[in-house]
Amino acid sequence: MASAAQGKDLAVKLAPKVRTAELPSKAHSEEGAVRFEIANLDFFYGPKQAVFGLNLKIPRNKVTALIGPSGCGKSTFLRTLNRMNETIRNTKVGGQILLDGQDILQIDVVKLRRRVGMVFQRPNPFPKSIYDNVAYGLRINGYQGRLDELVEHSLRRAALWDEVKDYLQKSAFALSGGQQQRLCIARALAVDPEVLLLDEPCSALDPVTTAKIEELMFQLKDSCTMAIVTHNMQQAARASDFTAFMLDGKLIEHSETPKLFTTPKDARTEAYITGRFG
């Protein structure tokens, strides 16, 4: 009896320590883990091929940046990851994309998109209140729990809560562009995705807001894998762990960000990052 109580006490005492000791090691063990594995990906808009035999691994809980000149297929590639391109008529995809080892074509598209959220180039809030925007993904997925809490939590994660907490029932269109984009991030985060795809999320934003969103990405890395398409090479250099350089639908080079920006292997990569074309 006494020993059982002692054991319980011990467990309570140890529990927090165990948990804190476990977390970093778990994260460490996942450091090399791959979230997305893309093999021989081809993509066609009608007869026109936009992506050619692309192979890439997107590591878990890291930020992978996709850079390259306009029209090189980076957005197209990003949109294949949550099968958004399926909404475009007359497109065809070849090769294989694995999410945690599972072929994404085998995953129900609704479930896939819940796991792989997306933020678009231009803020696209719905014509609803701020609250309803964030709650949208939860509601369509039939979430029955405490919406208020999750809405607040998501807005906090998107670093928007303090600015909007007194105006939750106001129209999302009343927000500024940068706030709208953070609202869209909160909306995507509300369904707790494992991956967040960001398609030039800062191209319509001023530098201050851009810095806020980069800061946000840094914080989200704990819980979320991110892939970001950007035209801004400083942004790729600042905010990403890995960078992939694409040209004419092909992946030219992919490595750790500092490496790619300081010692690029391919001459075309060097030409691009030094601003000689694109």
Added chain:
Amino acid sequence: MSDIRLLWRKFLNVVMLTLTGVAAFAVVSVLFLILGYLIWNGGKSLNWDFFTQLPKPVGETGGGMANAIVGSLKLLALAALIGLPVGLMSGVYLAEFGGSTFSFVTRYTTDLLNGVPSIVMGIFAYSLLVLPVKHFSALAGGTALGVMVIPITVRATEEFLRAVPGNMREGAMALGASKWRTIATVILPAASGGIITGMLLSLARVAGETAPLLFTAFSNRYWSPGLNQPIASLPVMIYTYAIAPYDDWHRQAWAAGLVLLALVLIANLGCRLVLNRRGAYRSV
């Protein structure tokens, strides 16, 4: 020489501007003339009896058109019930699922349907719903009006849905919403202001139609319970009363005209008011 040319050009400019101004003024004044005339003549004849009493038999003065007012509302409700859902759905189809040959044909047919003379709609409803049962009915009248409501609703719905930015669709789909869910919860609400206005315009248009009702709903000097009997309506009453040889009937025809116009105006304004209140959520 060049001075003369310059003067001529200035003169021409003034003349053309004046002409367009005069034309614009003519349009506005015609409208206000009709409105003023209607209010002048109809207003004099409007009284409480007009809204509460049935028409009096020939020879007796007084009475009202209560049955025709209710009849018009009933016919419009029927038309809305029949025409608006079909119009809305096909508008959604054309805007969101279209692009095939079928949608091209649908769009073209809709435009043709819009151009079909209203009396032909009347004949259509007559042969479909009056001849087989051998009596006029509210249902036949409502159907004729309902078919006329469809094309305007279709095109309004399609146009306003198309105006909704595509990235809003992507935003919803990226959260895992199905296409239908996206349309129902994001796209339609975004376009609702325009769509409701379009629906109201189409109802306002058929509210004044007389021809398709003449041999479908016919008319009735008494209350018409249910949907299976001839029913009175304001436009047909105006027609009947205006061509009758009695001064008192002319007086009432004016009043009916004014009431019809007021009904349409009130519906329009009411709808605008409601839309404006929710307007904050709209994008454009």
